[in-house]
Amino acid sequence: MTQAYQVVAQNSSEAHENKIHSDETARRYGFKGALVPGVAVYGHLTHPLVARFGEQWLGHSVSDVRFFKPAYHGEQLTITHSEEDTTHTLRCTNSEGVLLAELHSSMPEALPDPEPEQIFSGPTKDRSRPTISWDHIHPNQPFDPWHWQVTEERNKLAAQQISDELPIYRTRAHPHLLLSKVNGALTREFVMPAWLHVGSEIRLRKLLKVPDVVRSQSVVIDKWRRKGHEFARIYTTYHRGDALVTDVYHTFIFSVAAG
Secondary structure: OEEEEEEEEOOOOOOOOOOHHHHHHHHHHOOOOEEEEEHHHHHHHHHHHEEEEEEEHHEEEEEEEEOOOOEEEEEEEEEEEEOOOOEEEEEEOOOOOOEEEEEEEOOOOOOOOOOOHHHHHOOOOOOOEEEEOOOOOOOEEEOEEEEEOOOOOOOOOHHHOOOOOHHHHHEEEOOOHHHHHHHHHHHHHOOOOOOOOEEEEEEOOOOOOOOOEEEEEEEEEEEEEOEEEEEEEEEEEOOOOOOOEEEEEEEEEOOOOOO
């Protein structure tokens, strides 16, 4: 059975340092206007899962999201949800029926193993914040750990930015917020003038709540070039105390080929 959820896309990052969320820069790269953040589209895709499963999914799931085409501010998005065996497939299309993004999710008895702690044992990146470039991003180089808090205000804003009114988010961390903080790990380390989020694998291992304090660690694990774009992937973990609560593989284009 397929179910549909509809929502109007909002570009809440127009004033962000990433100018791909501004009309002028986005058009220079061949888009018709400012792009809605991928983390927001991911947030929309999670809505049917949380509406149905609630804390069960928020505290124990693995998801893979891929972004194919941009969502633009003011577009009506349709999220369809289908399932086969134990896999849930969520698809985001615009009013023209164009597939923008797809998420596959499951709640297996055992989640995939995290990366070994040694992945963060190398010399950390220095605390300068250069403009990101091929020569400044280095595989196997971890970033300094940092802490942030799931505050009521921050969580409420994350829900409002994607028009998500599920009452569970009064006290439970929104997936939109959690994935946004992986972007935050990048922008703490680099000036990123125009970049694109292309996909993530997210393992939600334990429930995060207001007002949990999170320790975030990230490490670059790969970089490559394809079709004029320059890509990288980072691995990020969130710990609450000693407990691993979330880990994410985050793939992005940090140098976009001209349109």
